[in-house]
Amino acid sequence: MSLIEVRQLEKVYRVGVEIIRALNGVDLTIERNDFIAIMGSSGSGKSTLMNMLGCLDRPTSGTYLLNGHDVSRMGATELARVRNEEIGFVFQSFELLPRQTALENVELPLVYAKGGWRDRRPRALAALDRVGLSDRVHHRPNQLSGGQRQRVAIARAILNRPSILLADEPTGNLDSATTVEILAIFRQLHAEGQTIIIVTHEDEVAAHCDRVVRLRDGKVMSDLPILQDSAGRHRGSAGAKGSHEPGEHKLPC
C-alpha cells in the first residue's frame, strides 16, 4: 500500500460565470520516504494539488487515499485531525506566532492533538535539535533570522511525526545560502525516513529532490526521478517521461 494514492482528482471552481478546472484528472502515487518536488507555472494547479494533498481542501471528484484512508470525503473536523496527525506544513512566509517563543511555536500542533501534551517539552526540544536550533529555544520570531525562522517552522512540522512533510515554496523568502541550509535539513530528514513533498517553481530546489512532478493545466505533465549522489548533489535527470517506479532510482542514503 502506497502512502498516497490519488486517482482522477478534479477540482472545479466557479468564479462568477466562469468555471475554472484547477485540477483536471490528476493521478499520483507517492511512496513512504519519497522526496518529491511538485513544479509548475502559476495556474498549473500545483497550489490546488498541494491543498488537496495537505487535506486543507476537498476535491470536486476523484479519490485521495492517504495511508489507505479515503480523505477526499471527510468533513472539516476529521480533516483537521488528519492534518494534525499526518501532515506537517512548511510555508513560504514561515507563519510563526509572533508573540510566542520558538519552543511555544514548535509545541503548537500538540495544543490541538489528542495526546502527547505531557511530553511536549522534550519532544519540542528534540525537534528543535533536529533542525539545529537548540540554542535559540527561547527566542521570539523577531529575534531570529529568516533561515532560523524557517527551521522553527520545520521543527513545528515534524513534531507530531507526520506521514508527510509538505513544504510550499519553503525557500521562496530566503537567500541562496540559507536556501542551501534549509534544503540540507530536508535532505537530512529524508535520510531519517521522512516523506517530503516540496511545491516549488525553482529548478534549483527541485534538483535536490529524488523525483519531480510537473503540472500543466491541472494535469500531470511529467513525473521523473532525479539521480542523486550520496551527498545529495544533483547528478542530472535520468529516464524518459513516464510513470515513476519507486525504489528504482534510489541511492542508499
Add this chain to the structure above:
Amino acid sequence: MLNPLFWYQAIALAFSQIWANKSRAFLTALGIIVGVASTTAVIAALTGLKSKVLTQFESVGASKVFIFPNRPDDKPRNLYPWEKVRLKTSEARALRDECESIRAITPITEVGLEVESGDRKIEGLSVTGIWPDWHEIENRNVTSGRPFTAIDETNERQVCLVNDDAVKELRLPADPVGQFITLGGRRFLIVGLIETVQARFFGLNTSSAEIFIPFSVAEKFQPRDFFMRITALLKSPELAEEGTAEMRWILRKQRGIPDGETESFQVEAIDRFIQQFKTLATGITAIAGGIVGISLLVGGIGIMNIMLVSVSERTREIGLRKAVGATPNMILLQFLLEAVTLCLVGGFIGLACGRLLAFGMTQIPSAQLDEADIPLWAVVLAFAFSAGTGLIFGMFPAIKAARLDPIEALRHE
C-alpha cells in the same frame, strides 16, 4: 477530547491578547465596567439602606401600631373640624379596654414647659406625657429608681422620669432619684432615671434631653383641643392585619363613623412600613437590574465589534492553527474564551470600582449608608452576567473564525 494544553494555551492567549492590546481592551470593556460598577454600587447602597432601615424598624418593634388623627383629603375641611379629628383620651381608654389583640397601649402628648432645677432654668423644654405601658412598648426601663405605675396615672401624681442627657442639661447629680425639679411652675419628684437609647431614626436623634410625666398630669398643662397620638403593642407581629382592623373598628364605633364613610384617623402597623419598604427596595433593585441589562447590551456590542476586528486581524493565525490541526470547534471555543475572558476582566474591574464606590458611600457622614456592602449574590450575578455577555456577543465572531477556510485564511494579507 480537548487536552489540558488546549485550555491552558487558550486562556493564556486570551489574557495575552488583552495585555497586548491594553488600551483597546479597556475601552472595549468600559461598557461592562461602567455597567457592573454602577449596578453593584446601587445594590450596595440599597442593601446598606435596607439593613439599616430594617434594624431601625425592628429596634422600634415590628409589632408596634401607631394611631394618629388624619383629616380625609377628599372631603371639605369644614366637615372635619379639628375637634372631630383629634384623638381623645377616652378613645385611648376604649382601645385599652376593648381591643383583644393589643398587649400594651399608651397615649403620647408633648408639652413645652419651663423647666427649673436649682438655679438652672430651661425655657420650652418638651415634656412627654405617657401611660405606664410606655415602658413596655418602647422597651425602655429605668436604670435607677422605679418606672411609672398605674397609681401615678390615676392619682395624677407629680412625678417624673428623666434621661442622662436631661440630668446633664439640668446639672442634676448622677443619680437624680429623689431630687425635685420644677416643671411649668410645679414641683415634680424624680422617681426614675431612664436609659438613653442611641437610636438614630432617619437622622432624627432621639437621645437628647427627655423628661416624662404621667399622661393625666400632662393633660392638665395642655389646652382643651391638644394633640395626642396613640402607640400600641400587638400581642404578636402576625396580628398586624387583624389588630389594626380591630382598632379601626373600635375607633369607628367611638366616632360613630358609618360603613363606607372615610375614617378621620389612621392606624398603621410598623409591619406594613417594613413591607412597603421591602417592596420599594425590590423595585429599585429591579430598576438597577434594568440598567445593568442595558449597559451590558451596549458593552456586548462593543465586545462583538472588537472580536470581529480581532478575527480579521488574526486571519492568518487562524489559518495556521487550522493547518496544524485545530478543528472548527476548537477555534470557536478559543474565540469564545477570549470574549468571555475580556468580559470577565471587565466585570472584575467593574466590581472593584463598585466596591470602591460602596466604600465611598460608607464614608459620607449622616448619609445612613455606613452599612453599604455588595452582597455575595450581586458578585456572583455580576460575573455571571459578564460571562453571559461574552458568550452571547462573542458567538458571532467566533463562528466567523471557526468557519474560515484555512486556504483563504493563509492567503489573507
